[in-house]
Amino acid sequence: MPYPLIDIGANLTHDSFDEDREAVMQRAKAAGVTRMIVTGASDKGNIAAAALAELHPGSLCSTAGVHPHHASDYEASSDDLIRSLVEKDAVVAVGECGLDYFRNFSPRDAQLKAFQSQLDIAADTGLPVFLHQRDAHDDFVELLEPMLPKISRAVAHCFTGEHESLREYLSMGLWIGVTGWICDERRGAHLHDIVSIIPDDKLLIETDAPYLMPRTIQPKPKSRRNEPAYLTEVLRVVAEARDQSEEHVARITTENAINFFDLK
Numbered sequence: 523m524p525y526p527l528i529d530i531g532a533n534l535t536h537d538s539f540d541e542d543r544e545a546v547m548q549r550a551k552a553a554g555v556t557r558m559i560v561t562g563a564s565d566k567g568n569i570a571a572a573a574l575a576e577l578h579p580g581s582l583c584s585t586a587g588v589h590p591h592h593a594s595d596y597e598a599s600s601d602d603l604i605r606s607l608v609e610k611d612a613v614v615a616v617g618e619c620g621l622d623y624f625r626n627f628s629p630r631d632a633q634l635k636a637f638q639s640q641l642d643i644a645a646d647t648g649l650p651v652f653l654h655q656r657d658a659h660d661d662f663v664e665l666l667e668p669m670l671p672k673i674s675r676a677v678a679h680c681f682t683g684e685h686e687s688l689r690e691y692l693s694m695g696l697w698i699g700v701t702g703w704i705c706d707e708r709r710g711a712h713l714h715d716i717v718s719i720i721p722d723d724k725l726l727i728e729t730d731a732p733y734l735m736p737r738t739i740q741p742k743p744k745s746r747r748n749e750p751a752y753l754t755e756v757l758r759v760v761a762e763a764r765d766q767s768e769e770h771v772a773r774i775t776t777e778n779a780i781n782f783f784d785l786k
């Protein structure tokens with residue numbers, strides 16, 4: 523009997539799932555991934571994620587936010603849309619939002635503005651916030667920190683940083699989302715050494731599917747598309763790196779996801 527797991531970041535509205543979305547969800551269930559939080563990252567994506575979640579109460583919830591890549595498109599109407607979507611029971615967090623200076627698909631000033639607006643929504647609604655940060659640590663902390671007293675809970679999703687930024691996030695009270703990045707022997711080896719400093723009550727796991735296929739899966743899946751069923755591999759590698767049993771990590775991360783998103 524697999525342990526019940528919750529994938530806190532699955533981009534299930536991605537078009538790579540259009541042909542077989544139901545089968546993907548069935549495989550997740552069979553692997554023990556009983557619930558998934560569908561990431562919303564754009565106006566269109568937010569509507570689709572909420573609609574998908576409403577079709578699958580009990581197994582799917584969604585977030586509503588605008589990813590820094592799309593920050594240039596952040597209009598007053600985006601703000602209104604997020605505020606109306608988060609009224610729904612199925613929509614459980616604001617985000618993903620944050621800063622991404624690695625690609626700079628949107629100019630930095632647009633990113634900062636969109637990020638601030640979404641933190642304001644989290645503060646106004648009391649909902650937790652799902653955060654993205656890449657190569658923008660200083661600006662990210664500067665903008666986020668003064669807002670935190672007004673925000674219920676915040677998770678640094680897909681944490682890939684170094685020891686120093688992890689310590690800083692933890693001292694700020696952030697929860698930490700770990701993806702299959704930790705299974706990547708080229709880019710994620712450092713995460714092995716530091717994942718154990720995350721306290722039991724701040725650790726969350728996610729696939730970020732269809733991205734970030736865990737590279738340690740044996741035998742290697744034929745498709746390069748990641749899916750929520752592979753959360754079990756993230757669990758396995760995180761448990762090994764923390765020197766804890768898979769059962770323990772499954773129990774704490776599922777409990778944490780329920781608490782973080784206030785799942786019913």
Ligand SMILES: [Zn+2]
Binds near residue numbers: 618
């Ligand atoms: Zn992200």
